[in-house]
Amino acid sequence: MESSKASEVFALLSPDLREEVLERLGTIESTSLDLVSKIVRNLSRHFDVKGRPAFHTSGGVRAVADLLNQLDKETSKNLLARLEERNATLSAAIRKKLFSFEDLNRLQPADLQRVLREVDSANLAVSMKSASETLRDKIYASISKRAAESLKDELQMLGPVRLKDVETAQETIIQVVRRLEE
Structure with a gap:
């Protein structure tokens, strides 16, 4: 999913769920295409999803950094600070990928x-x-x-x-x- 679209979906999540999603997204490197297809099918029932999305890899530090860069600065900063409390190593890796x-x-x-x-x-x-x-x-x-x-x-x-x-x-x-x- 494009980081801009992901940030829109991400904004709909509760603050606690956002933290967990960030941590999980940051610690996975790739996802099976079967699993991605199932998720897309389920999401397409609720959202207008056109065409077949191009999923090669998902997750990882780069994906989290891209997502955080799409959010407003204050939200991004708060999420990163709370993530640091949960997983300092992951937070440090994400900070290296962020660009201001x-x-x-x-x-x-x-x-x-x-x-x-x-x-x-x-x-x-x-x-x-x-x-x-x-x-x-x-x-x-x-x-x-x-x-x-x-x-x-x-x-x-x-x-x-x-x-x-x-x-x-x-x-x-x-x-x-x-x-x-x-």
Whole structure:
């Protein structure tokens, strides 16, 4: 199941069940296709499921990290903290796979330039509203002087932006990083 769809289903679960699902999902590496087919058949009775889903592997640390990255920051942070109480090793492995907007600082200049070429400038401006000065400087250094000036102007003209909009813009950029990573 796509991480975006999984996050929608995940949001419907009770908080206690979320913790257990995260832990179980994080500790399984693959699932038999027969079992997956049975689950899909049962879910299709309750949800509009079109086509045959492509399940090759499911679960594991990467799947949990992808799911947490789809959730809002506060929910993700709380779930990870509670998971750490239950399974510190799993929690540490998941944290290593999580990627935040500020982690763009860790990218090599060439990689950051590749990411920025894929991102809409308006989206980039919104995403930078809560960025650290260090990250802003790195982004400005990764684009042409003219583009940097244009981006600075756009940032100033934006005015106040809702945190939810900033996080959505940042998540879009994180998705670009993940896509390019593959």
